[in-house]
Amino acid sequence: MDQTINTYNRIAHQYAESRWNAVSRFRIRAYKKFIKYVKGTEILDAGCGPGKDAAILISKGFNVIGVDASKGLLKEAKSRVPEGTFILGDLRNLRLKRKFDGIWCCASLLHLRKADVGEVINSFKKMLNADGILFIALKLGEGESIKTYNYGNKRFFAYYKKAEAEKLVSGEFKIIETYVSAKDKHGDRWVEIFARIK
Numbered sequence: 001m002d003q004t005i006n007t008y009n010r011i012a013h014q015y016a017e018s019r020w021n022a023v024s025r026f027r028i029r030a031y032k033k034f035i036k037y038v039k040g041t042e043i044l045d046a047g048c049g050p051g052k053d054a055a056i057l058i059s060k061g062f063n064v065i066g067v068d069a070s071k072g073l074l075k076e077a078k079s080r081v082p083e084g085t086f087i088l089g090d091l092r093n094l095r096l097k098r099k100f101d102g103i104w105c106c107a108s109l110l111h112l113r114k115a116d117v118g119e120v121i122n123s124f125k126k127m128l129n130a131d132g133i134l135f136i137a138l139k140l141g142e143g144e145s146i147k148t149y150n151y152g153n154k155r156f157f158a159y160y161k162k163a164e165a166e167k168l169v170s171g172e173f174k175i176i177e178t179y180v181s182a183k184d185k186h187g188d189r190w191v192e193i194f195a196r197i198k
């Protein structure tokens with residue numbers, strides 16, 4: 001994981017720029033559904049990156065706390081979204097002394113080893129109020145691998161089949177709906193799950 005976070009720290013500005021300038025139609029669909037399902041205003045953006053999703057949710061009237069393990073991306077988020085609250089933290093051992101109405105966890109669990117994700121989902125349940133909503137987006141596929149980008153920057157990715165992703169969530173949550181997206185501009189397909197606490 002250190003390797004992945006080191007990469008995000010190195011590419012933080014360029015990554016933030018790319019996220020800022022393009023919001024995919026899949027992401028827009030996800031915002032709309034999340035907003036429809038969440039009852040309440042308190043949101044945790046788990047693995048918030050440069051804060052683009054937090055910015056959109058704040059513009060829709062939510063209070064958002066973003067957590068991320070990359071200091072570089074948090075710096076970007078703080079300067080780009082001054083009205084948000086962004087804190088350094090590892091999703092595998094988050095200790096927050098408050099609860100949320102919704103957890104938005106987009107494209108961040110995919111950087112954890114599959115063996116660690118069940119515990120993180122359990123911890124999400126503990127951080128949600130009654131009726132709380134969880135959104136997760138994972139890359140469609142199989143297995144785990146390290147991908148090398150420009151200039152030798154490496155990131156770890158775990159890929160999931162639809163049923164495998166649903167199984168991760170369904171122990172603690174009731175699944176509302178699952179989507180498998182068409183290919184995005186990078187050729188990736190996404191498994192997106194909306195679930196409500198059981």
Ligand SMILES: C[S@@+](CC[C@H](N)C(=O)[O-])C[C@H]1O[C@@H](n2cnc3c(N)ncnc32)[C@H](O)[C@@H]1O
Pocket residue numbers: 001004005008019046047048049050051052053067068069070073089090091092105106107108109111112
């Ligand atoms: C692909 S980016 C997605 C960022 C943001 N959610 C978005 O969709 O724009 C993955 C994010 O997960 C964060 N991340 C990876 N592993 C993490 C961990 N163990 N704890 C917290 N954040 C983590 C990275 O730093 C990065 O910001």
